[in-house]
Amino acid sequence: MAKKKKKKQSMAERADRHALYEESVQDSEFELDFVQDTFKDIRKRKPVTLREDFAGTARSACVWTKRSKNNQSWAVDFDEEVLEWGRKHNLKKLKPRQRERVEFIQADVRKAKTPLVDMVLAFNFSYWIMQERKDLLTYFRAVRRTLNDDGIMFLDAFGGSEAHTTQQEKHKLDGFTFIWDQNKYNALTQEMQCYIHFRFPDKSRLDKAFSYNWRLWGGHEIEDLLLQAGFSNVRFFVQKFDEKTEEALDEFEETREVIDHECWIAYIVAEK
Ligand SMILES: C[S@@+](CC[C@H](N)C(=O)[O-])C[C@H]1O[C@@H](n2cnc3c(N)ncnc32)[C@H](O)[C@@H]1O
Incomplete structure (x- = not known):
């Protein structure tokens, strides 16, 4: 009897969507450089503890512990499936001593219980899932409560x-x-x-x-809500463009003005 020929799987069938996501949109090393340098500039000390909200695969939380033996992190996401992927891939890549300094927490970011930290990160616009002022305010208040007295929250936004x-x-x-x-x-x-x-x-x-x-939140609206939640100061760091080629550069500069551009991306830095 002829052997049944097994249908060859397509590339899409073989693909891992979380791995593709990380490769497409995440640059944890760049983000961590930015938050670490900015924290040091503002607070004149090195940050040690970090909470990654909307963590997904918890890539940044894991990379953070590789940077210094003092660094500790908490990764919060309410989706167990993506956290499990992060444990299997990102956590597994760490050395045992680094692994001990990361904790994965399955919870809503508004309710997660974590120790006080130096920095909370909410990147890739994930907080835009909260479309009502009251929900975003509840979230910002919860973040402020979990920050040390000189703690800083880092977010991002886009527009244009x-x-x-x-x-x-x-x-x-x-x-x-x-x-x-x-x-x-x-x-x-x-x-x-x-x-x-x-x-x-x-x-x-x-x-x-x-x-x-x-909800496509505007910079001023986000700032208003952060101040209402009790943050003392909000800064914007906008991605720079090459003036000749108009290409986006890997550089962000502090400003309160963006010219009428087709597209801008910024980090928002909220000081407790
Ligand atoms: C766009 S991914 C972010 C992944 C990664 N942190 C990044 O920067 O690219 C958004 C994640 O937020 C999680 N999420 C959405 N709302 C949440 C909430 N209220 N509490 C906790 N996690 C939430 C989703 O499960 C998803 O994994």
């Missing part, structure tokens, strides 16, 4: 005319294409539905690998 439209951005990476899809945009409420898709050279696709229903 392209943020207020439906559009797709494609980036060809090593072995796959990453697609950022601003699929729906409500110009009245600034609610947006975004997806991440992945495409592969064998034409297979991983559509809607990640889905985000966000």
Whole structure:
């Protein structure tokens, strides 16, 4: 009898969406350099403890413990599936002594119980899932309570005319294409539905690998809520562009003004 031929799996079927996500949008080393240097500039000491909110695979929390034997971190996410991926991949890569200094916590970021820390990070716009002022205020208050007296919260934000439209951005990476899809945009409420898709050279696709229903919060609104939550000072560090090529640079400068650009990205730094 002829042997049944096993159907070869497509690249999309073999792909790991969390690994692709990390490769596409995360640069923990760069982010940690930024938060560490900025904390040192403002507080004149080295930060030691860090809480990564909306941690997903907890990549930054894990990398933090590799940077110094004193560093400790907590990674908070309410999704057990993604935390488990982080344990299997990112935590496993650490040396036993580093591993002991990271704790994974499955909880809502508004309710998570963690010790007081120097820094709380909420990156990749994840806090935009909170679309009501009262929810975001509750979150900012909870973060403030979990910070040391000289603690600092770090967030990010984007904007510009392209943020207020439906559009797709494609980036060809090593072995796959990453697609950022601003699929729906409500110009009245600034609610947006975004997806991440992945495409592969064998034409297979991983559509809607990640889905985000966000409110496009403005810089001033976020600052108002942080101050209302009790933070004493809020700073903006905006990504610089090459004036000739208009290419985004790996440099962020403190400013309170962004020219009417198609797209801007900024870190928001809130001091307790
Ligand atoms: C875009 S991912 C962020 C991953 C990674 N930290 C990064 O910077 O790219 C958003 C994560 O937030 C988590 N999340 C959303 N709302 C949350 C909440 N209220 N409390 C805890 N985690 C939440 C989701 O489970 C998801 O893993």
